[in-house]
Amino acid sequence: MKKSIESIFKAHLEPKEVYKGGKNIPPSHKKIYKLSSNENPLGASPKAIAAMKAALDHIDIYPDQTDIRLREALVKDFNNQLAADQFLCGNSGSEILDILLRAFVSEGDEVIYSNPCFLPYSVFSRWYGAKTIDIPLLAPNYDLDVEGILNAITDRTKIIFLTSPNNPTGTYIPKAVMDDFMARVPQNILIVFDEVYRHFADAEDYVTALPYVLAGHNVLGLNSFSKTYGLAGQRIGYGYTTATIANYVRLIHKPFLLPLTSLEAAIGALNDSEFIEKTVQTVLEGRKFIAKAFDELGIKYWPSQANFFIIDPPFPEMEFTDKMMEEGIMVRPVSQFGAPGKVRITIGDQEANEALVAALRRIMKL
Structure with a gap:
């Protein structure tokens, strides 16, 4: 009996959940702040x-x-x-x-x-x-x-x-x-x-x-x-x-x-070391700035020790992600990471953080 190549495929490699990285910034006529992949807000050393x-x-x-x-x-x-x-x-x-x-x-x-x-x-x-x-x-x-x-x-x-x-x-x-x-x-x-x-x-x-x-x-x-x-x-x-x-x-x-x-x-x-220190300082200051804004806006978030926050968005996660993208802010829904309904937001430089807060105020009509 003729056998197909699939007969020697490993059974444990059958299609299952696949890891997909964050999206790149799409072509756009407007400024896009990528706060979805936890990248360094200052670039590279x-x-x-x-x-x-x-x-x-x-x-x-x-x-x-x-x-x-x-x-x-x-x-x-x-x-x-x-x-x-x-x-x-x-x-x-x-x-x-x-x-x-x-x-x-x-x-x-x-x-x-x-x-x-x-x-x-x-x-x-x-x-x-x-x-x-x-x-x-x-x-x-x-x-x-x-x-x-x-x-x-x-x-x-x-x-x-x-x-x-x-x-x-x-x-x-x-x-x-x-x-x-x-x-x-x-x-x-x-x-x-x-x-x-x-x-x-x-x-x-x-x-x-x-x-x-x-x-x-x-x-x-x-x-x-x-x-x-x-x-x-x-x-x-x-x-x-x-x-x-x-x-x-x-x-x-x-x-x-x-x-x-x-x-x-x-x-x-x-x-x-100077670049590393500047990066850490930028993130720590941004973390305080964004947490304060979340408190003022009534957005539920978890205290973070990283360069990002996870939040309960004010809209369903994909609707929130789309609304933020319309405002020029890329964020990351994290159901794939085992946190259904949550969204992860990277801490950026001060310009990006201010743009994030302004976008939140607009979509929440505050």
Whole structure:
């Protein structure tokens, strides 16, 4: 009997939910403020741009075979608290997720995540035939359900995804909660701690993955150059973890992993502390400005530790998104992230933030 090519397709790759990134600014005769993708409101680091331009003279040759120069720059950025072999680099934080899943997950294994969250946790996991377990964040404040996660662990659990600050809610995991969780989670499970927005967190009890890595826990701090550093278009990210985990994962690293321009841009960005400080200050000031406006307008929102807010819009989410677009403001409905009816709004520069508030007043007729 003649068989079709579909007969050798992997069953777990049948069409399911697919991650779709934010939309680009459409052609328009009017000014459009893109507050939908959590990009840097100031653009990119001047030092990163200069490094990329210098690299253009050499794009006819292969880039570095490994990521060691970037890892050494990260050692310096982390004040020599970690060694170079504790870092992993890739083409975006999303690729680091993919590499980790390839390294740790086989068909039939389980991963745990907590909606609302970054959709690739579940989508990428299913690429490898994993069973995805959703332990939702607790209402009404989007708190981590520690007991729910611990109770969901089985012998097939390989990875648990935690995020702080969390996309799309902007909420975070307090240190006391994280301490309790790390003390109780089995030591044969990898904890992927997504801290992409860590630079914007100013809560006194905010904590990164760093102290847990330094203590020898099986945790990886996931980071990206797309937010604070303004290099979303270069697709570069990194993680840090124990040397044991990092050296294992490096076994499946491709040679010539990072494009030359991305590599040089990332190193340049790490050397631009002035730009990083200005970015963080812009976001923190904008966060206060927008929160105050939400209070005045009566818009329900959740306090954020990131460079965005999640809100209950004054109209159904798609109607609200369309109305804001008509006003020249791009925002992001986040039902796909597990937050039905909610909308995420990025903090921009002061001009964009003022335009956002003015648009809200107009559509709400205030």
